[in-house]
Amino acid sequence: MDNKYSACTSFLAGNRATADGSTIIARNEDSKPSWPKHFKVQSHESIEDNHFKSNENNFEMNLSSIRAKYTSTPEWTDEFGLFEEDGINEYGVAMSATESAYTNPRVLSFDPLETDSGIGEEAMITVVLPYVKTARDAVIYLGKIIEQHGTSETNGILFSDKDEVWYMETAGGHQWVAQRIPDDSYAIVSNQLSIQEIDFNDSNSFLFKDDIKEFVENNHLNPDPKSFNFRNIFGLNDLSDEYYNTPRVWEGQRILNPEIEQSPVSHDMPFIRKASKLIQLEDIKQILGSHYEGTPFDPAGSGSDEEKHRFRPISLPATQESHILQIRPDLPIDLGGIHWLCMGVAAESIYVPFFAGISETPAAYHNGKQNYSSDSAYWTFKLSSVLVGAHYSNFIKQLNDMRTSTNVIINSRLHSLQVDILNSQDEERQYKLNQAAKEISDIAIDAFKEFNSKIISASTALSPLYFEHNSNL
Template identity: 35%
Template sequence: MKSLLLTLAFATSLNVQACTTIIIGRAASADGSIMVARNVDPPNIRIYRGSFLYHPPTKDAYEIRGVQNQFVHQVPPNSIGYSGLADIRYSNYSYEESGFNDLGVGVSATETILSNKKTLLVDPYVKQTGIGEESINSAVLPQARSARHATQILGSLIENYGAAEGFGVGLVDAKEAWYLENAGGHHWVAVRIPDDAYFVSANQSRIGEVDLSDTANVLASPGIARFAKTNGLFHPERGEKFNFRNIFGGDTERDVGYNYPRVAHLQGLFTASLHGQKVNGNSFPTFLKPDRKLSVSDVEEALKTYYVDTSSDPYTTKNPGATARPISVYRTTQSHILQTRGALPPAIANVQYLNLGMTALGMYVPFYHGVAVPEEFSIRVPDEPDSTSAFWKFRKVQLLAMQDFPRYAPMVRAAFDALRRTIAARQEDVEKEYIATYSKEPLKAKSLLDNFVQKSAADALATAESLTNKIMLEMSADVEKKYRFPGNG
């Protein structure tokens, strides 16, 4: 994420590193689904807070515009309806971050990365008019008919407009997932996630050695190898293989404490033999097979982690100076898991699990694509705390719990985790009932999903408010004990 102050954005966006991405192939998942997940971590919570919106399909073309720069793109006629988490303080098409379209294509944008200085000298970012994080979902989802098609659309936008910044983007449908990274202003590579593997990224280029001729699994900007060779970035005459991150990616001293620990931790979490792996530069495997097949719950827990039971845990130890940047940070504004399940009916095949605020002190609420979003999640999130928006209801709990994390975090996690298990069991029952009902009674089947989403969201918000009150009550008792004077007992 980058600052929404225009002048500051251009000056600092390349130095702001945020977000953590996880992608799970369908044969690596417990239920045969594909998952694309990401924590969205802007520099501070005042910068990006999304409203969960649905944009219906349109017959006419329409225009989207950047809010940080002068990027302008016309979406072609006969667009596809899609959902997004827009920051509607700026426009209904700004920073939509994650969502599905009506054809079951999902996009999560973006993982902030940085091309190296040599690349940017010969092909700098197109900061004034190029496409950036704020516009990717809004430009791609209304047109995409598959994850591959979405990848090609984004690649074409980079080639034609230029990229305003460095980014990695996850794209998914019922059959496959892709991950795209740009190189400088006009080049890019995307890889298909192997079905039996997972992929993790933390603010660095993660795509390694690729075979550009393998178009079933690799897509790229035309002439990217020739461009790299011509500009002295790639030396095939020396026997070098085309390794995208070695050629174009940044790898600096800052990455050692900021990015390496997150990738190492996640890989060790899913593949035990890599736990405590020694890191020598950005040399992590791009794809790995998990020790066991991974569930939505496994991905949720991974996105909540903060190096528990180690000296790098900044929260339990109350040590904000811990050297490793954790995966769960307070400045997270939302975390999502886009899950696609091709074997299920379309209405329940695509689910977005949404956690607002700091993941370690929040919970993931499931939303089926196309089901009406509760007002608390869709309204404009105000700059100042309010009593209505879901974001601020969750943030209040998180703020209070952070005042004494060791004391209050267990209470918060226990309540949210118990509710999440209840919702997961209820979701399984609702889906079985939906499958048994939808062919004969479609309206009844739809109401099952509507009611499930509404109740799940309401229960999550009620739990957040209850936790807020409980922590405030304990804090109030502490203040009373602290300020007791002679004569009042």
Template identity: 35%
Template sequence: MSTFKKCLIALSINVAVVSSGFACTTLLVGNEASADGSMMVARSADSDAMKAQHFLIHPAKTNQTGVYSTKAHNGANNFTWPLPKNSLRYTTVPNWKTQLHGATGFNEAGVGVSGTESIFASPKALAFDPYVEDVGITEDDIPDVLLSQTKTAREAIALLGHIIETTGAGEGFGVAVVDDNEVWYLETATGHQWMAQRLPSSQYFASGNQGRLQSYDAKDPNFMGSKTLVEFATEKGLYDQKRDGAFNFSKAYTRDDERDRTYNDPRVWTIQKQFTPSLKQDVAAGRQFPVFATPEKKMTLDDVKAVLRDHYEGTEHDPYSKGLNGKEPWRPVSVFRTYEAHVMQVRPWLPKEIGEVSYIGLGMADLTAFVPYYSGLKAYPANYIIGTDKADSQSIYWKYRKLQTLTMTDYPKLAPIVKRAYKDWEDKIAKEQKEVEAEYLKMAKTNKAAANKMLNDFNLRVMADAEELTESLTNQLFTLRTKDIQSDIFFANAAKKD
């Protein structure tokens, strides 16, 4: 069997195995934990490689009436919520089919939302308060509802919590929200119970498809939760103070079984091992991992992007570098079915136009470019708002995805080429960003409109450069694979003359 066929079979096995469950990985970084004082919210959105993503700018609207409706967009269920009278301008990166499930975005007030991390309540807890699957809020709706009307992260968390308590959660999820001052993370417990905690500024938080929050203090302003969070758990026997000691949200409400040992725990363990190497903990002791940890070295943007690209390189659990292994028990952060990954960076000391940047990598994080998108960007190119579940030659999503698919047919040989090219490009753009941002600050003092145009033109050029590089890499790899396949099936005659 040819090398090409073997790789295609391995790739199909890998996709089939990992597509059987939900997935995402989240990393939050406080401003005192980062090298430059910024806050960062990072997440890989993992579901289906066929899920083309669009980039949308939702304009501000006034004097609205009526309701937001998931069903009207052919979304997950029939959730509805009153539209705000005056809606803020905001961005999302949604699913091509519904224009919902917006993944990541900022609004004009500086609130950023990343949602969601799929998490799971325990069957026992759900028996008392099931998810409201028919009309409860889901990841389809969260970005649009929160970004259209909230002006602080705390307000956004409170609104989402109110919706969960009144209308219900249609599924289990974790949601990160950031503004100029703080980062919050909310986790659902059951259909109507929830908890949220403010990220300590000197620490980071990592999660991989499991309830991670633990301690809760209703009197502490760094916590929020449903009104009956502890009482409900006590009443239903999910929590007993004499038996359990202090209330532990994760222990009381969330699932913790053999599925976590290989699918979830290794991702969190690896992230904490990387940034806090002095932590000595069993990879299977997920419930005992610290919720928040202090990095032993300040964390950079590149560090955070590296987490999203991680697949246990250099270890026996790497499922790609020695040929594709879809039977690897440890689920890596970077999987082929990631449809987008992002790092939302907030630098409060800068104007919002340049202080809020979303670095978005389309497709598999390990094999993509994290392109910066400034909040000051005025519009996206036409090929950023097209693309379906069928490959095409125009949409920005499929340009990245086709390169990644080709690379995976011989990962050991081709991936280093792609990764090196994208790293060199990201390093070059990072230097240019510093120059452009400095120029923006100077220009904005006397001519804000000119500064905004300069920033917009720069951002569009960066996007075009990344697209051009991707097309060039695709052609380069096709050339190599053409030579490889010809070599495998040359069928020369004995004299090798024709």
């Protein structure tokens, strides 16, 4: 198998941009239509001679002997790398890695990617998240790794804690910058370098490789020396953006800022915006599950064939999992940190909330290989997409109705469990956190299994060979 290619869509929002004061980072992990993910908790451990060696290339490094507890979504196999992708650690730091992007050839001629020995997507969660205590520290920690070891890819990485949200981008083999998302704002990213103007005098909002300015000046890389626009200096900005990348940013901004008129192929959309209203979790789910509903560009809509296939949608069959990492500042991290996990296609699956304080995940999230198996959470949710996709107009309303009613049940139970666990004694708290994970995930899995059973039965009459016959003959 070729190395994993991840073509994702990411979302970030500060704590004054959201309705409940949470910080939010979120992303669709897009790679292959049939490549299961698992969901695990890596325990707090003291590991003597803690050393990481990648299965993807020759990247390796020594790590701290103390590894903090963290949640993660690794691949079903580690043959090609771990790809843990997203999680929340015991200190209240959330991380999502990565948003794949591209460095232009001009920059690469001066600082090539370290494809053989640099850090890549598959390793980033594993070597960073268990060893950092704030989002800002995480940016600096990963930046030092990139400077020392190089990176094998151009990537965007998302970090948050209860106070701050950061978006970090790498370029070339050793360059990086990071921008703090303002508390009252949001950002949407789609497979292109997105950070724009860097203010080197604003350490509250920007972090960067110490000599990146000199690197650009010495190699004459800046097309506009009066400014330092990271996207323009290091990125591509080619025609593929107009059908593959920028329309996804446009769609997210259309949902959160419907009052703003802009073209889906515009290269001038800002990286950061203020939403026209406070952002709810439902808004983020809508963005990550979007396929341009209500526009001529919806592949399942009523536009012309050309319009329906003009732009790459946000939600598509290649999504392995989608996650929303929420940190509420008014609760302790074991309850206020919530890892919302949606296995499979976001438009046709459901986000299941798991408290960050869990010490184990339900058994169904440990199961699932490349071929379908009924005991796997990934395959249970993916099966619904397959069944509905085969007869979309027949079953999509039933699927959406089921998702809506199940979401109401899950959200109601989540709030009740938060109150109960918050008031519980320490000795029973861990047990209740783990039981909450099982109870809520069972609600979702059981609902989808029942739906699948009904749709399989109903589909038996939808064969092109079907013929209305007389039962008496």
